[in-house]
Amino acid sequence: MATIAALKHSTAVSALDGYFPGDFYCELLGPDKQPGRQIAPLWHTLETSDLAQLRQRAADAERELFNLGITFTVYTDKDAIDRILPFDVIPRVLTADAWAQIEAGVKQRVQALNLFLHDIYHKRQIIKDGIIPADLVLGNTCYRPEMVDLDLPCGTYIHINGTDIVRDRQGSFLVLEDNGRSPSGVSYVIENRHLMQRAFPDLMQGLKVRPVSDYGKRLLGKLREVAPAGVDNPCVVLLSPGIYNSAYFEHVFLAREMGVPLVEGRDLVVEDDRVYAHTIDGLEPVHVIYRRVNDDFLDPEAFNPTSMLGVRGLLRAARAGHVTLANAIGTGVADDKAVYAYVPRIIRYYLSEKPILANVETHICREPEGLAYTLANLERLVLKPVGESGGYGIVIGPKSSKAELEEAATKLKANPANFISQTMIDLSVAPTLIEGGARPRHVDLRPYAITGKDTWVLPGGLTRVALKEGSLIVNSSQGGGTKDTWVLTDET
Numbered sequence: 001m002a003t004i005a006a007l008k009h010s011t012a013v014s015a016l017d018g019y020f021p022g023d024f025y026c027e028l029l030g031p032d033k034q035p036g037r038q039i040a041p042l043w044h045t046l047e048t049s050d051l052a053q054l055r056q057r058a059a060d061a062e063r064e065l066f067n068l069g070i071t072f073t074v075y076t077d078k079d080a081i082d083r084i085l086p087f088d089v090i091p092r093v094l095t096a097d098a099w100a101q102i103e104a105g106v107k108q109r110v111q112a113l114n115l116f117l118h119d120i121y122h123k124r125q126i127i128k129d130g131i132i133p134a135d136l137v138l139g140n141t142c143y144r145p146e147m148v149d150l151d152l153p154c155g156t157y158i159h160i161n162g163t164d165i166v167r168d169r170q171g172s173f174l175v176l177e178d179n180g181r182s183p184s185g186v187s188y189v190i191e192n193r194h195l196m197q198r199a200f201p202d203l204m205q206g207l208k209v210r211p212v213s214d215y216g217k218r219l220l221g222k223l224r225e226v227a228p229a230g231v232d233n234p235c236v237v238l239l240s241p242g243i244y245n246s247a248y249f250e251h252v253f254l255a256r257e258m259g260v261p262l263v264e265g266r267d268l269v270v271e272d273d274r275v276y277a278h279t280i281d282g283l284e285p286v287h288v289i290y291r292r293v294n295d296d297f298l299d300p301e302a303f304n305p306t307s308m309l310g311v312r313g314l315l316r317a318a319r320a321g322h323v324t325l326a327n328a329i330g331t332g333v334a335d336d337k338a339v340y341a342y343v344p345r346i347i348r349y350y351l352s353e354k355p356i357l358a359n360v361e362t363h364i365c366r367e368p369e370g371l372a373y374t375l376a377n378l379e380r381l382v383l384k385p386v387g388e389s390g391g392y393g394i395v396i397g398p399k400s401s402k403a404e405l406e407e408a409a410t411k412l413k414a415n416p417a418n419f420i421s422q423t424m425i426d427l428s429v430a431p432t433l434i435e436g437g438a439r440p441r442h443v444d445l446r447p448y449a450i451t452g453k454d455t456w457v458l459p460g461g462l463t464r465v466a467l468k469e470g471s472l473i474v475n476s477s478q479g480g481g482t483k484d485t486w487v488l489t490d491e492t
Helices: 004-009 040-045 051-067 094-120 134-138 186-199 215-225 246-258 314-319 343-351 368-376 402-414
Strands: 071-073 081-083 087-094 158-166 171-180 238-241 268-271 272-281 282-286 288-290 325-328 362-364 382-386 417-425 429-434 436-445 450-452 453-459 464-467 481-487
Touching: 004 238, 040 087, 051 087, 051 186, 051 368, 051 429, 071 417, 087 094, 087 186, 087 429, 094 171, 094 246, 094 282, 094 343, 094 453, 158 186, 186 215, 186 464, 186 481, 215 238, 215 246, 215 288, 215 450, 238 246, 246 481, 268 282, 314 325, 343 450, 362 368, 368 417, 417 450
Parallel strands: 087 481, 238 288, 288 325
Antiparallel strands: 071 081, 158 171, 158 436, 158 450, 268 272, 272 282, 362 417, 382 417, 429 436, 436 464, 450 453, 464 481
16 A cells, blocks of 8 residues: 555545645544554545546536435525535544544533533522523523423433534544534435445445444434323424425435424414324324424414414423423523533533543633633634524634734624634544545534433534635535545444
8 A cells, every 4th residue: 555655746646646634633544644454445445546537426426415305505695595515425434442432422411411401490509509600501592491490301401412523633532512402414424324325335345334324213212212201102293494494404304214294383283281283184192393493483472472483382382291392492501602611510510520522622701811811812713603603703813814803803892792712723634525636624523412311322423524725614504515424343
C-alpha cells in the first residue's frame, strides 16, 4: 500500500490522489496519518479507484436520492425549495473502541438530562442546591409551568435525542450541543446506508459494519414502553405539521419504518381527556404520539390559540395520564445553549460520575464574567445566539471581518442573555469527493439515542460535512452534506 507521502507525488488519477489532511485530525487516517489495520481494506479500495468512474457513480447516486424523493425543504430559497441533501460517497468510519466511548457518553448524558427535567418540573432540588441559577431555568422561554408535578412513564422526557459531537485536533470527542426537542436527520442515516449497500458494495468489502436498518423497530419498541399504565397494546402515531414542513420526508419515512399512522392535527381529537384518531371505522384510541410539532403549536387550548397544526386538549389528555407525548412538552430547557454549559455539573449532581464526553469550553454571556471575556476575545471565539438553530446567526471570530466583529459586539452588548461563546475547535476532517478528487472537509457527528425504560443508541449516526473548503458550518441549510457513518465491529 502506498504511503501518504507517496500519494502526494503520485501521477495516478485515483480517488485519493492528492489527499492530505494537513494538521487536522483525519477520521480515516487517525493520529499517525496512516490507515490502520481496520481501515486498510477501505483505504486500498479508494486508493485503487478511478476518480472519473467514482465521480460518475456518485452523480448517479445523487440522482437516485432525488428520484426517491429523499429531500429537505429550504424556505429561504425561492428557486430551489426542495433539495436533496448532498451525499458524499466516502464514508466516515469509527472503530469499535471509539464508538464504545461515544455510546457510553451519549447514554450518560441522556440519563442526566432526563433526571434534570424531572427535577425542575418537580422538587427543583438542583436549583435549591445552587448548582444551576433559578432564572436560567424558570425564566427560560422553553420552560413550561404546565408540566409541573406531572409524572411521566419511566421518568422519560427526552425519548429521541440527537447529540452533536465533534473531534478536535488531538482526536478527543467533545459535545457541541444537545438536541432534545425533535432532532431531525435520522432518516438520512438509514437511507445513506441503503444507498451505499446498493451503489457502493465494493467499499464495504473486507469490513464488518454494524447495521442501522432496525432503527424503526427499535423506536417503536421504546415508544410502546412509555405508553400509559394499563395499556397492553398501545396505538402509536407520528404527528406531523404536514407536507410543507422542512422534515416532512423524514416524518413519512419514520412512520413507514415503524409501521404506524402518519397523522396531522386535524386527524386527532380529544374527548373526555382521551385522544382518538379519525379512521374509516370511526374513532380509534391513541396512546403514544411521536410529535414533530413544536410546543407552541401543539395544543391551541394551552399554548398558541391560533395554531392549526396541533390538537385542542392534548395537554389535558397528557396531564390525565391517557396519552404519552414524545418528546415531552418542555424538554427545550435541557437543550438550551446556555443550560448546555451546566451539563457537566448536571451529570455530576445526579449521577455522581465524571462526564464521559466533555463539553466544548463555553462562556455564558448572561453572566458578567462570561460577557467580559467574550467581548475581550471575540476575534478568537465562536459566538452563538441561544435561540437559533441550523447554523444561523453564528459568528466565527477567526473567520470574520472587523466590521462583522463590531456588529456582533453591538448585538451582544444589547442582549447578552441571548448569546454564548465557545472556544473555536479545529474540527476533524474526512476525505470528501469533490471535482478534483478527495479533499479534507470538516465533519461532525449526531448519534441518535432513543429512550423508554432504558436507552439505545443507533450505531453511527449522522455525519455532516462542510462541503465548502475551510468552512466549519456543516448544517444542511447552510450548504452542508452528509456521509454514511460506519461503526466497525471488534471482529473486523
